Amino acid sequence: MFNAKLYNESNALQKTNTIKYLEEYKDMINWKKDSSILDIGCGDGSLTLKIFKELIPNCKTMTGCDISEDMIRFANEHYASGRVNFTTLNIEGELPHDLRERFHHVITFFALNWCRQQQTAFQNIYDMLKDQGSCFAIVTGKESLFDAYRNLAKAEKWKPWVTDVEKYISPYHDSQDSLKEMQQLLGKIGFTITKLELKMIFHEYENLEKLKGGIMSVVPFKIPDELYDDFFIDLSQEMQMFDTKKYNYKKSSNDFVFNVQILVLYVEKK
């Protein structure tokens, strides 16, 4: 789905913005000293290590997990250390027994929106937490990138490569009331909701090349090398159109801005 090296090289701004977000919530998150923390959908592992070093240095262990073997291989090669480790795990799959009630905290950024089985994913998180454990998550909601996928999937030129688009669109993208949907899901599982809100992230890139890197690092389609630049032109034009016409954002791809609506949640197992 993703290329770990490309993701690592091109996603720095998005990770910096995630850290900024996490810092905003730091007074609310009661990180336990000597705790075991799980980062779900850790990707290349760089964000996991950055969070460990900058925000939770006194935790006991930090485990990053991801469905992608390529990502976990990359993470283990570049970011593992004594207290930081990486392992493959499908958060929508059957939970290995030894992971039950293992962690004090779960964190997860831009990963749960890839899951079709939202209930299974959140139930697994609940089951992996110890009593009094907590989960802080950022989940993508609506974004023009998803609208653009749908349009490109219909275009003759891109149809052969832009396939299975619905698989990659956040379950909250079309939702009329994503907060209510999320609130009901979390309540059904048994979580106590401390925080649940919709926010916007405006990733402002320095130039077009960097915007291209940032966006293409999260595009799951395998576009042939010779069509790559052309694809980005069409994709970013579609995004610009939706950002201005559907969402009324002031800036978009023409200003090197990538707009993302997010659901931010902090829930506890009490």
Ligand SMILES: C[S@@+](CC[C@H](N)C(=O)[O-])C[C@H]1O[C@@H](n2cnc3c(N)ncnc32)[C@H](O)[C@@H]1O
């Ligand atoms: C956009 S990346 C985010 C990576 C990292 N959290 C960050 O913010 O930089 C999404 C990650 O979620 C992973 N992912 C998607 N579905 C998953 C699943 N069912 N279980 C675990 N990881 C999953 C992908 O492989 C990918 O590495």
